Amino acid sequence: MRLEGKVAAVTGAGSGMGRAIALAFAREGAKVVVADLNPSAGQGVVDEIAAGGGEAIATETDVRKQADAQTMVDAAVERFGGLDILVNNAGVGKIIPFLETTNEDWDFMFDVNCKGLLWCSQAAARQMIAQGRGGKIINLASQAGRRGEALVLAYCASKACVISMTQSIALALAPHKINVNGIAPGIVDTPFWVEVDKQFANLLGMEVGEPKRTFSASIPLGRIEQPEDVTGAAIFLASSDSDYMTQQTINVDGGNWPG
Template identity: 75%
Template sequence: MKLADKVAIVTGGAQGMGRAISLRYAQEGASVVIADRNLEGAEAVAREISDADGKAVSVSVDVRDQGQVQRMVDTAVEHFGGLDILVNNAGVGKIIPFLDTTEADWNFMFDINCKGLLWCSQAAARQMITQGRGGKIVNLASQAGRRGEALVLAYCASKACVISMNQSMALALAPHKINVNAIAPGIVDTPFWDEVDRQFAALLNMEIGEPKRTFIQSIPLGRIEQPEDITGAAVFLASADADYITQQTLNVDGGNWPS
């Protein structure tokens, strides 16, 4: 088991990739804090892990709220005695044409995807620095952060911001032996992409499901990504195998974006 005796927090752990990472981390021996603003969903994932003889606890958190974020880290310490891994997975997206993008849209995406990521990383890093045994932070970026898209300006910008924050945090935390790396998924079959599909369909005058089918056609590996497809990279980047890797953003996207 690659994460034996480690303690991990996964934000947005109630569904989609956060759920898949949480289940896989527990299988690899980690104790997992499932942190989500959807407490019912987080509790269900924690139960799934406990039922399979793993260790997990759920906590309600809105990553935009620093007080709640601190309580999330305190939960890991109280239940499992410390913190070794943070996965900044909670994120939101909205498909909006450039000229229609409002301040509310911009703030919604940047507050959760970037500011929330900063608060979670600060709180986790302070705990890891106090412990003095290093740590791992894994950030969920996106292929959207690698380039612009006419209908996706704010989300693309927020994920480019995640890639930049990933670099700065890696440099700031390197002296403390805390590795900071990111994963850039492609088109992943989660509730997130169901909503993205509906929004693209409305804007492009397509049937529901058509945007997804169209985009999938250009993926070199020939199929949509499943949440489980990113769990190998998420385990690797959180494990001792990645002790000499930091500041990187790894594409896990079926070859959809080349760099």
Template identity: 45%
Template structure:
């Protein structure tokens, strides 16, 4: 019997990378999962593939399009999840973006884009998930994706760092406010993870002259990882499934570092 059997989970940013791995791991452990992403067609394909892979041994899956910055879309995503599966037990606010830019070149467009998805999107996601959980009764779990960049600032990605510090603050504030409703709010902070997003960051850093060759950025960021290698999405999902399970019922307001010892705090 899986750790999240019969739980209904919703994961944003789930068409690729960490989000996809989170959803697939939850599905394999018995949860029903909504894979949500800005690319709704890809989210649907990922959900179908995950269901086929589970082959009846896991839960059920669906895919849906959502822009996490748009409250009406977030409400619709939650409503459709509840319509399909009956309730919402766990919400992962995982959708995130980055667009490296030298600090002195950061402009309003870059700032608003990153903060809109990573900051405002997290706030809206927490609020709307909590409203559903309060209305249905029985509590729930909200899990937010932070980053090692929520613990210290890095050059060339200042808005991303600021947005992930915002995720930590939102996690703590929401945990305090929602405890009376039996809703826990936690988060996890990945380090360097080999995903499509890191490939994009690598290309962007080369474009602004902050890296000279492909792979340089990942090598430099990961040089001090105590585990001696970059992570893959599967390194993250043991913790995320734990945060979605009853095993973490006494945790709230905490951010779990999953960075291989890159940042010791």
């Protein structure tokens, strides 16, 4: 087990990739704080972890609130004695064309995807620095952060921001032996893409389900990504195997984006 004795907090862990990462970390021996805006979804994942013989607690966490980020870290310390790993996974997206993007759209995506990442990383880093035994921070970026899209301006910009923040936080925390890296998934079959599919279908005059089918058809590895496809990279970045790696964002997207 590669994460034996470690304590991890995963934001947005009630669904999709956050859930898959929380379950995978628990299987690798980590104790997990399942932090989500939706407490019943979080508790469901805690129950799944317990059913598999692991240990986890749920916190009702809105990453946009600094106090909630601190409460998540405090819960890890109170229940499990510290914090070694943070996964900034909570994220939201909306498909909205450039000329129609509103102040609310921009704030919706940047508040969760970027500001939330900042508050959670600060709270976790302060705890990791005080512990003096290093740590790991893993940020969920996206292929959307690698390039622009006419219909996806704000989400693409927010995920480019995640890649940039990963670099800055990595440099700030390198003296403390805290590694900060990212994962950039492609088109992942989660509840997130159910909504994205509907929004693309509406804008492109397609049937619901058609955008997901069409966009997935060109993935070089020949199938849509599943939440479990990112867990190998997440375990690697959370484990000592990645101790000499920081500032990097790894594409885990079936070869969809080359850079």
